[in-house]
Amino acid sequence: MTRVAIVGASGYTGVELARILCNHPNIELTAVTSRQYAGMPLAEVFPNLRSKVSLVCENLTTSEICDRADVVFAAVPHKTAMDLVPQLLGAGKKVIDLSADFRLRDVAVYEDWYQAHSSAEFLAEAVYGLPELYRDAIGGARLVANPGCYPTSIILGLAPLLKANAIDVHTIIADSKSGTSGAGRGAAVGTLFCEVTDGFRPYKVGGTHRHIPEIEQELSVLAGEALQISFTPHLLPISRGILSTVYATLRPGFDAAALQALYHSHYDNEQFVRVLPSGSLPATQYVRGSNFCDIAFSVDSRTGRIVITSAIDNIVKGAAGQAVQNMNIVCGFPEATGLEGAPFFP
Numbered sequence: 001m002t003r004v005a006i007v008g009a010s011g012y013t014g015v016e017l018a019r020i021l022c023n024h025p026n027i028e029l030t031a032v033t034s035r036q037y038a039g040m041p042l043a044e045v046f047p048n049l050r051s052k053v054s055l056v057c058e059n060l061t062t063s064e065i066c067d068r069a070d071v072v073f074a075a076v077p078h079k080t081a082m083d084l085v086p087q088l089l090g091a092g093k094k095v096i097d098l099s100a101d102f103r104l105r106d107v108a109v110y111e112d113w114y115q116a117h118s119s120a121e122f123l124a125e126a127v128y129g130l131p132e133l134y135r136d137a138i139g140g141a142r143l144v145a146n147p148g149c150y151p152t153s154i155i156l157g158l159a160p161l162l163k164a165n166a167i168d169v170h171t172i173i174a175d176s177k178s179g180t181s182g183a184g185r186g187a188a189v190g191t192l193f194c195e196v197t198d199g200f201r202p203y204k205v206g207g208t209h210r211h212i213p214e215i216e217q218e219l220s221v222l223a224g225e226a227l228q229i230s231f232t233p234h235l236l237p238i239s240r241g242i243l244s245t246v247y248a249t250l251r252p253g254f255d256a257a258a259l260q261a262l263y264h265s266h267y268d269n270e271q272f273v274r275v276l277p278s279g280s281l282p283a284t285q286y287v288r289g290s291n292f293c294d295i296a297f298s299v300d301s302r303t304g305r306i307v308i309t310s311a312i313d314n315i316v317k318g319a320a321g322q323a324v325q326n327m328n329i330v331c332g333f334p335e336a337t338g339l340e341g342a343p344f345f346p
């Protein structure tokens with residue numbers, strides 16, 4: 001059995017990791033950390049885990065975590081992760097980092113959008129953990145940088161088009177809507193019930209959201225040239241789910257039938273990407289609790305644009321589920337282990 005620790009188990013991605021991992025046949029969950037809840041059973045912090053997880057939250061040092069685990073999920077905020085990762089790697093551990101600390105390859109870009117990086121020497125070896133793009137490299141990685149939730153939904157939606165040179169890469173606009181769990185479990189006025197319920201609003205408008213450089217980095221690799229996008233996130237009064245609507249101008253020669261074939265050839269062997277039949281549209285409630293990304297597109301012949309819609313559960317394919325998918329690849333387990341469940345509905 002592979003021994004696994006979750007650092008940051010009292011957060012939303014941490015509890016989702018515990019929920020997925022408690023049914024995983026190849027691993028043993030051996031440590032769950034939290035400073036606030038140290039001494040309290042994780043199943044008391046999160047009663048959904050009653051009778052499924054018996055571990056008690058602990059405030060462990062990094063060397064204590066190393067003694068207990070072979071694989072460590074860092075489900076902590078950025079900055080905290082970059083301070084933790086070097087010691088874990090030094091002790092020979094495999095690390096799946098859910099934060100943004102190792103996603104950007106260029107330290108200057110990271111420092112522009114986040115803060116000073118104290119472990120930049122590991123950026124070159126970190127593998128961006130989007131299995132549909134980097135499966136082989138993830139298999140040999142000791143540090144996987146699990147993607148952000150918005151980037152997962154947008155990059156998967158655009159990848160087939162960029163690889164086939166089917167769109168004008170300078171025309172991409174992405175409009176994404178996220179459930180409130182995307183903001184984490186920490187108390188904040190902006191995520192109070194009265195601030196969120198019965199309403200809908202954009203935030204970080206005008207090219208200011210920190211997922212922009214991550215999305216541009218990966219789309220530029222796919223396009224083979226540097227590109228920029230317009231991206232606007234919105235906050236939905238739902239607990240989980242992301243729906244992204246992405247627009248781009250089509251190049252001549254790509255009609256709807258050719259594009260449908262393109263998406264299918266790209267994703268039909270992928271277990272977690274469902275290309276919807278023509279005329280169907282994705283919805284957050286059809287991926288809820290699952291590791292699926294549902295994708296559809298329509299061609300607007302009036303404007304010559306393609307409109308791609310993609311839906312994920314931000315905590316699953318957008319975070320913990322994708323992290324377990326990455327662990328499975330790193331450890332050589334079947335990629336869908338622990339992630340086979342159908343979405344919850346309603």
Ligand SMILES: NC(=O)C1=CN([C@@H]2O[C@H](COP(=O)(O)OP(=O)(O)OC[C@H]3O[C@@H](n4cnc5c(N)ncnc54)[C@H](OP(=O)(O)O)[C@@H]3O)[C@@H](O)[C@H]2O)C=CC1
Pocket residue numbers: 007008009010011012013014033034035036037074075076077078080098099100147148149181182183184185186314315318319
């Ligand atoms: N929520 C989402 O949809 C997504 C989140 N992510 C990323 O995953 C990571 C975790 O996110 P999320 O679970 O939402 O965050 P939460 O705010 O819900 O949880 C954060 C966790 O980190 C722990 N923590 C905070 N500061 C420290 C510290 N200095 N040292 C040790 N532990 C600390 C907290 O526990 P305690 O304070 O008790 O120690 C808590 O368990 C973040 O980097 C986030 O950006 C990525 C994709 C999607």
Ligand SMILES: CC(=O)N[C@@H](CCC(=O)OP(=O)(O)O)C(=O)O
Pocket residue numbers: 098099100147148149150178179180181182183184211233235
């Ligand atoms: C709704 C909401 O607030 N979402 C978060 C993004 C989610 C996330 O966790 O992104 P990282 O993994 O890059 O930190 C936000 O917009 O900042």
